[in-house]
Amino acid sequence: MTPRILVAEDEEIMRITVLDHLRSQGWSVEEAATGSAALELVKKNRYELILSDIRMPGLDGEKLLAEVKRLAPRTEVIMMTAHGSTDNAVACLRQGAADYILKPFDLDDLTFRINRLLEMQTIKARCVSLEHCCGKRRPIIGSSPPMQKLLSLISQVALSDSSVLIHGESGTGKELVAAAIHFESRRANKPYVRVNCAAIPAGLMESELFGHEKGAFTGADRTATGKFELADQGTILLDEIGDMPLELQVKLLRVLQEKEIDRVGGRNPIPIDVRVLCATSKNLAEEVQGGRFRQDLFYRLQVIPVEVPPLRLRGGDILELTDFFLREFGRERGLCFQLSADARRALEHYPYPGNVRELRNLLERISVLAPAAKIQLWDLPVEIRGGSPERENEEDNLAAAVARAERRCLDRVLEKTGGNKTEAAALLGISRKNLWEKLKQYER
Numbered sequence: 001m002t003p004r005i006l007v008a009e010d011e012e013i014m015r016i017t018v019l020d021h022l023r024s025q026g027w028s029v030e031e032a033a034t035g036s037a038a039l040e041l042v043k044k045n046r047y048e049l050i051l052s053d054i055r056m057p058g059l060d061g062e063k064l065l066a067e068v069k070r071l072a073p074r075t076e077v078i079m080m081t082a083h084g085s086t087d088n089a090v091a092c093l094r095q096g097a098a099d100y101i102l103k104p105f106d107l108d109d110l111t112f113r114i115n116r117l118l119e120m121q122t123i124k125a126r127c128v129s130l131e132h133c134c135g136k137r138r139p140i141i142g143s144s145p146p147m148q149k150l151l152s153l154i155s156q157v158a159l160s161d162s163s164v165l166i167h168g169e170s171g172t173g174k175e176l177v178a179a180a181i182h183f184e185s186r187r188a189n190k191p192y193v194r195v196n197c198a199a200i201p202a203g204l205m206e207s208e209l210f211g212h213e214k215g216a217f218t219g220a221d222r223t224a225t226g227k228f229e230l231a232d233q234g235t236i237l238l239d240e241i242g243d244m245p246l247e248l249q250v251k252l253l254r255v256l257q258e259k260e261i262d263r264v265g266g267r268n269p270i271p272i273d274v275r276v277l278c279a280t281s282k283n284l285a286e287e288v289q290g291g292r293f294r295q296d297l298f299y300r301l302q303v304i305p306v307e308v309p310p311l312r313l314r315g316g317d318i319l320e321l322t323d324f325f326l327r328e329f330g331r332e333r334g335l336c337f338q339l340s341a342d343a344r345r346a347l348e349h350y351p352y353p354g355n356v357r358e359l360r361n362l363l364e365r366i367s368v369l370a371p372a373a374k375i376q377l378w379d380l381p382v383e384i385r386g387g388s389p390e391r392e393n394e395e396d397n398l399a400a401a402v403a404r405a406e407r408r409c410l411d412r413v414l415e416k417t418g419g420n421k422t423e424a425a426a427l428l429g430i431s432r433k434n435l436w437e438k439l440k441q442y443e444r
Helices: 012-024 035-044 061-071 083-094 107-133 145-157 174-183 202-210 246-258 284-289 295-301 315-333 341-349 355-369 398-416 421-428 432-441
Strands: 004-008 028-032 049-053 076-081 099-102 164-167 192-196 235-239 275-280 304-307
Touching: 004 012, 004 035, 012 028, 012 107, 028 035, 035 049, 035 061, 049 061, 049 107, 061 076, 061 083, 076 083, 076 107, 083 099, 099 107, 145 174, 145 304, 164 174, 174 192, 174 235, 174 275, 202 246, 246 295, 284 295, 315 341, 315 355, 398 421, 398 432, 421 432
Parallel strands: 004 028, 004 049, 049 076, 076 099, 164 275, 164 304, 192 235, 235 275
Antiparallel strands: none
């Protein structure tokens, strides 16, 4: 997106000269002849940078700076000053100005300063995204037809700025889909901010989303920037949107329609440019029927609906996901995990009511508790093996019970000897040949 710059300068020749030069650099530039006119533009529009003279009729540069920092704290301000007013420029730096430049100045020097500040804005935006996504962004794994269809839809959806409603059962990976949409979009280098609506107390959610002014309520000892402002020019994910209180749904609808927010205790709306993604495991149509979700907001959010399929409908992806997670846990523990043929079949045929999250947690538990790097059928929970927890200690077949105990004994001894079969045979009190035959029998 082309950066927008506002030039506030009362001297017409200087203003036109700077405007022509900045526009020749490919930037979108607007002008204001007074501080008051500049302030009105700031209230209506979003600017990456403001270039302002310190001394202007009406509202001077220092007062304009204070208002800009209040209304749009992420907008950078460069102050233009004559040689005799450098003290004022230094005072502006203390109040939040990013830089100052002495008149008359070299236009190429001005270009260099602006480029530096815009590059810093990009770095800050990426830091915001990293803060919210570090350790949480994962690749979307799956070659099954439902997942290939979903990946294709993600690529299409990413091209637009329309609102997206991502629906799916708990544990299907809705956050991964939202992240993929953002990082494939033209906003990929801008902030990506995630908010879990179910995790924020209702009384704090408005301030969390929209920010608040100093003194807006008891304990508000400073102005706070909300998640929507942090996501300006980027993307915000409202996870578990179905848990948002009704009174806040009204305010969210206004934000989507007007593209501006009101801080708690604020006097003026703040323009924003944010793409909104929402995710929920609830059926919002049923929530609307039950009076728990606003119908107008539902239709406004569901411009593009995206359904994430449950794992039971992605049978071909189970082993692919299993191998991916086992490699991940293996790297953490310095091991190379493998699955026996029986274990793979058992994992592939389990229905996974908790979806991908359940599979991942299951494999993490197995990777910690399994006695050896090769995971056997008996290392899996009883419900995965086809039994039931109530019958875990029951065994109708004596041979099967003996075989299970023998396998576990072999695994423990091999782990103890570090895989040395000669030492293992000695500890077990059997010949090395007999040990080899048992290992072959149990696919070890």
